[in-house]
Amino acid sequence: MSSAGVIAISPLSDDSVLPLGPVCNQEEIMIQLAIPGSVVPMRVLESDSIESVKLRIQSYKGFVVKNQKLVCGGRELSRSNSLVKDYGVGDGNVVHLVVRISDLQVINVKTSCGKEFTFHVEKNHDVGYVKRKLIKGKKGLKDIDEQEILFKGHKLEDERLINDICKNNNDAVIQLVVRKSAKIRPKPVDKNFELSIVASQSKDSEKDDIAVRELRNGAHGIEYYGLVPKEALNRSVWLEPVIVNPKASLPTVVLDLINSTYDGLIKGNYPIRSSEGTGGAYFMTNASGSKYISVFKPIDEEPKAVNNPRGLPVSTDGEGLKKGTTVGEGALREVAAYLLDHPRGERRSISGVDIGFSGVPPTFLAACLHKGFNHPDGVKEKIGSLQMFMENNGSCEDMGPGAFPVDEVHKISVLDIRMANADRHAGNILVSKGQDGQFVLIPIDHGYCLPTSFEDCTFDWLYWPQARKPFTPETLDYIKSLDAEEDIALLNFYGWNLPSECARTLRISTMLLKKGVEKGFTPFIIGNIMCRENINKKSVIEEIVEEAEDLVLPGCSEAAFIEAVSQVMDRRLDLIV
DSSP: OOOTTOOOOOOOOTTOOBOOOSOOGGGEEEEEEEETTEEEEEEEETTOBHHHHHHHHHHHHOOOGGGEEEEETTEEOOOTTSBTGGGTOOTTOEEEEEEOOOSEEEEEEEETTSOEEEEEEETTSBHHHHHHHHHHTTSSOOOGGGEEEEETTEEEOTTOBHHHHHHTOOSSEEEEEEEEOOSOOOOOOOHHHHTEEEEEOOSSTTOSEEEEEEOOTTOSSOEEOOOEEGGGGOOSOEEEEOOSOTTSOOOHHHHHHHHHHHHHHHTTOOOEEOSSSSSOOEEEEOTTSSSEEEEEEEGGGSTTSTTOTTOOOOOSSSBOSSTTOBTTOHHHHHHHHHHTSOOOSSOOEETTEEOOSSOOOOEEEEEEEOTTSOOTTSOOOEEEEEEEOOOOSOBGGGSOGGGSOHHHHHHHHHHHHHHTOSOBOGGGEEEEEOTTSOEEEEEOOOTTOSOSSSTTOOBGGGGSGGGGSOOOHHHHHHHHHOOHHHHHHHHHHTTOOOOHHHHHHHHHHHHHHHHHHHTTOOHHHHHHHHSOSSTTSOOHHHHHHHHHHHHSOTTOOHHHHHHHHHHHHHHHHHTOO
8 A cells, every 4th residue: 555645634624615616606506525623615516527626625725636535425426527416416415525644743752861852753653653663763762561652741552543643733743752651561471372363252142162263373274172261362462364164275375464464463563554545454564563564454444334434424225435335345355356366377476475367465354353443332353354465666646657567557457347346546556666677566455346236337547558458368368267157156165155246247247358358359448348438327338237137037047137148248349349
């Protein structure tokens, strides 16, 4: 996840009204713009584009357009060229502004012995990180556990984010005081017990026993043990993979990822909440706390979920920010993207990690307990996606697309078309340097893949020059090898019984990709078939599905419907030059 190009948030006063450009009064509407800490009225026109509204906010308060996301009625206003009225925004509607915050905060620290010094800290770090920075900087502090950090006379807990301190502090520099802690240091836990991870709790909450499994360093599987007293493992931190099918063995790379992430947690390193995105995403560090190794996204902190930390409204009907997605299923979709990114041909790796054809980082479902997550109602275990953190040089939005190799863009396009991605933008494609010095693209954030409909499919790469180039023979061979039925069976094997509507989407999108390349279509042509020109005009693939629905009898089999789609698709594709 890139954090480049971010900008600080300046609070707006409640009585402010964002100015309106040249107006046509009968079209003017008044919305309520909700930003962190306040709600301000804003005049817009029904004929304004989403992009123009973002630009007006930028000109008024300096928010960079690419760092803005607007959400209204539980739906992201993601199509820049669509009009305000296309999204049904009207008088009095609340529009939530989600922006990325500034990375750096100046910290001034004074120790109890009179020493004083200043340094910069990323706002998405926590107080525990500040302590570690002090120790490494050799500022006369010897032990993290012996230090307390004070802000305005109040002790700060290790998990407190620097960003949270900034919200109520208008000063450019945060003044902190360090003093020796009066608490008694706990006795270190025996290493034999540090590897014990809670597997699942008994359905009967009154019972005193819990099932325990032990994940051994370097092991290639999970060993199950008998019941042990709950008191023996009254742990405040744990991490384990969620395995629905015992026959589905975990790849070694996933086991290593879980082990190293857990090592970081038990060493006292807190999860670091990302300053980007619309949901809760946490960077997890290694045992030394020196680098990120994974990213955890709890399902209860997804956009519109009950514990979302960004202040977005909770979904009333279960639908996510994108049409055809469900709140709480983002983690499953993240894992699905990794499982379906099959390797093909020559071995491909990034930073020594074997990856699939499109480069989706290793991702698996995990259960994690830590007080550093967002817990409004008490600390509880969270289930979410755990993805390997990939070293990168920023994201595609930080540079022009002309520098990206054609094959790299095509590999992203194959994944997005096949998965009917409803949220592919330049910010969720990371850029890394390969051993040959060439740029390598790494796709992340797949929580809006495999929707139940094609309505919100969006691909930023559609407008890049590489999308108009033909696929290479190697990519064509890969596409021809794809089989939607095998993919559905694979997801079922790993525990996600794919909903019938999502399975239909995968069948149709895979069919379109395969038929398109048979006709010599480029990613640009196929992508345009899948994506709407604007929010009100249905895409060609949506029209194909509707026509097929009119041709079949009610209650027909899924196979009969897919055959009807195939016939309609053949006819429509023949009309495309």
